[in-house]
Amino acid sequence: MLECLEYLYKENLIEDLSFRVDGISSDGLWLLEDRDFGASLTNNIGELPEISRFYNLDNPEDGLWIFHDKNKLEISFEELCSEFELLEDSVVTQLVHLEYYSEANNYFIRHIDHEYIIYSLNEYEERLKNNKTKGRGKVKTFKVNKSKIPFCFCYKDQLFLYVVLNSFFNHKELIEEYFEGFDLKE
Numbered sequence: 011m012l013e014c015l016e017y018l019y020k021e022n023l024i025e026d027l028s029f030r031v032d033g034i035s036s037d038g039l040w041l042l043e044d045r046d047f048g049a050s051l052t053n054n055i056g057e058l059p060e061i062s063r064f065y066n067l068d069n070p071e072d073g074l075w076i077f078h079d080k081n082k083l084e085i086s087f088e089e090l091c092s093e094f095e096l097l098e099d100s101v102v103t104q105l106v107h108l109e110y111y112s113e114a115n116n117y118f119i120r121h122i123d124h125e126y127i128i129y130s131l132n133e134y135e136e137r138l139k140n141n142k143t144k145g146r147g148k149v150k151t152f153k154v155n156k157s158k159i160p161f162c163f164c165y166k167d168q169l170f171l172y173v174v175l176n177s178f179f180n181h182k183e184l185i186e187e188y189f190e191g192f193d194l195k196e
Contacts, residue, residue: 014165014173015154023163025156050191051171055110055117055161056080061141064184074184075141084109088127089179090138101134103127103145104178108171110161117161119171123153124178151178162192 018024049059058078066072071092078085087106095102109121127145129137137143163170169192175185 014168014170017165018154018157018159018163018170023157023159024154050188052191053162053193055085056112058085062188063141064181064187066181066184071138072181072184074179074181074188076188077141082109083111087175087179089181089184091180094134097128099131100146101129101131103129103134103137105148106175106178118157119154119159119161120157121153121155122157122159122171122174123150124174125150 015024049062052058058076060078060080062076062078064074064076069092071090073090075088075090076085077088085108089104091103103126104124105127106122106124108119108123110117110119112118126149128147128149129143129145133143133146137145159170161171165173168176169189172185172189175188176182179185
């Protein structure tokens with residue numbers, strides 16, 4: 011992901027780039043997946059459903075949630091894990107948020123960031139039942155602002171958004187399933 015961001019910065023597709031680095035992890039889980047509702051990513055970004063959920067067949071609490079606000083032109087991806095991380099008495103999830111716009115029938119990412127979302131145990135239990143439940147805090151790890159990254163931009167044959175999600179999230183197979191409908195040739 012860092013190589014990809016460096017390339018985008020050098021090509022003037024990103025104007026502002028910020029990071030918070032507290033540690034590096036190479037852990038990953040490979041799981042079977044399924045879609046509960048919603049849709050995979052398509053080339054018509056504006057027509058994506060408001061909510062999509064992909065989950066592990068063996069453990070439905072392992073999931074990838076995608077929230078699309080068509081009015082604000084925003085998409086958020088939140089990963090929930092049955093074996094969640096604890097910070098003191100809080101559950102920590104991950105979220106990638108982006109803002110996009112359309113110009114000449116093409117979609118561009120103007121902002122993207124990654125953050126850890128902090129829930130109390132009760133809030134997290136409620137979050138598993140209700141996708142509108144919000145965490146009580148967040149820690150941003152990186153953000154890109156003032157960018158014009160084409161949604162279909164590929165770095166080393168991988169879609170930029172895929173690179174970002176795959177760099178942070180543990181459920182690699184759920185990410186694969188979400189991107190299976192995106193045509194890089196369009």
